[in-house]
Amino acid sequence: MEPKIKYMYIYNDVKNKINNNKYKIDTKLPTETELAKIYGCSKLTVKKALGLLESEGMLMRRRGSGTYVKRHSILNNEFIIEPTSNLTDKYGEKNVESKIVKFLIEKPSERIAEILNIKDDYIYHIERIRYINKQPYSIEYTYMPLSLIKGLEPKHLEHSIYNYIQDILKLKIKTGHIFIRGKEFTKEEKELLNIKSDKFSIELEKKVYLDDGDIFEYSVTKHVYEHFVFETIFVNN
Amino acid sequence: MEPKIKYMYIYNDVKNKINNNKYKIDTKLPTETELAKIYGCSKLTVKKALGLLESEGMLMRRRGSGTYVKRHSILNNEFIIEPTSNLTDKYGEKNVESKIVKFLIEKPSERIAEILNIKDDYIYHIERIRYINKQPYSIEYTYMPLSLIKGLEPKHLEHSIYNYIQDILKLKIKTGHIFIRGKEFTKEEKELLNIKSDKFSIELEKKVYLDDGDIFEYSVTKHVYEHFVFETIFVNN
C-alpha cells in the first residue's frame, strides 16, 4: 500500500486528509517541524511532499506564517483535461470509444522524421476519431517510432494507446511538451466527425518523451470545442 | 548582479551556458558532484537549480546516466504564450496598445464576489481590447478587489496592469489557475474588435493569487484564434 518513497507517502496522506476534510479549506496545516515529528522524518522530506501539493494548487505556503489549505484536488469536473490526463482513465473505459480511420506503418515524412528524431526507420501513423458517451469528441493524428512501440495492434487503438505502452510495454512517460491553439476543421474532418459546418476545434499538439529521453509520440488532436477545457496551474519561485 | 539565492545563480548560469551553446544540445552536463565542486556548494543546491531547468524542458536527468541538454529556452516564438507570460514584456511596450472599453468601480455580482472572496467591498471592473502591431489580439474582462490595488488609473490600463502591480505597488504574484477553452465571439465583441463574423476565440479564464494568498485578479480573455498559441510543459515524478 504505502509507496517506498517516504515523501510520496506523506504527499498522499496529506492529499487524502484534505480531500476528506480532515484538513479543512482555509485552515492552517501543522508546521513543517510538527509534521516531521508526526511522520518520523526530517523537515526536508515534509517540504518536498508539501511542495508537490503546492504546485497542484492545493496548498499555499507562506514563510513566517504557515501552510494553508486552498482547495481539494479536482478529478470530478466533466470536461477538464490536465496536462497529464488520459481519456480512458478520466471517463472510464466503457464511455470512450475509438474509430480507427488510418493505421499505417510507413516511412516518415522529413518533418515527422526530424521531430521524432528518426533516421531511416519506420513509424506508426494513426488517425483515430474518439467518442465520449457516443458523442464525437476529437480526431487524433499520431506518429510513433516503430522501434519503440512493439506489437501495437488495432485492439489497442480501440481503447488506450497509453495504457498499452505503460501497462504492457512497461515504458514510463517522463515529460511532455504541449501547444494549444484554435483551428478550423477541414471539410473531411467535419464529415468524419459528423458535425455541423460552423464548429471549430481546439488543437493540442504534443511531443511526449519517455524516461530514457526518447521521444515516443508526436500527435495533433483536434477537439470539438464545446466538450473541451484545458486546465493548468503555475507557481512562481 | 548575482542573486542572493545560490541555486538561482546556478540556475541562471547553466541556463545562459545552454542558450550560448557552451553546453550543447544532446550533450551531457557535468555530474551533480562536479557542479557542486565548481560552484562551491552542496549537491542539493545543484539539484534544486537543475530541477527547475528540467521542469522548463531544457534538461533531461536520468539516474544512473547523467544530465542531458535538451533545448534552449524559448522566448523568441512569435505567438507563443506561456502560463506566466505578460503581453507587454513579450511583445515590447511599443507594439502593444490597449483600448479601454469599460473602467468601473462597482459592487461585484454575487458570482464575482465569491470568486474574489469579497464581502461588502468594491471592485474594479475593466474591459480592454488589446492590439499587437495594430492588429486586434484580444478582449479582456478583468475583476480586481479595490482594496488590494490602490490608485489604478486609465494610463496604467493603456499599458500593463501587471507591471503597475509588480513595479509600483510591489505586490508579488505567486500562483495562477488557468482554464482554456474555445468560445464564439458575441456580435458586440466582433464589432468592438472589428473582425469578420466567422472568427472564434480561445478563451483564457484566470485566477491569480499574490504571495500572501489573496486573490487579486479574476479575468476572462478571449483571443482571436489565429494569433494565439499557448504552451505548457509537464514533468512526471
Place this chain on the structure above:
DNA sequence: TAGTGGTCTAGACCACGAT
C-alpha cells in the same frame, strides 16, 4: 520577539544505467 517556511551543508545510502 517568537514562530514560520526557505536555503544550505556534509554527509549517508539507494535505485538504476551502462559496461
Place this chain on the structure above:
DNA sequence: TCGTGGTCTAGACCACTAC
C-alpha cells in the same frame, strides 16, 4: 561493478510574518 542521479538525515542559519 561502477558511476549517476534520487532520497533522506540532523542539523544550522536566514527572511519573513504576526504580534
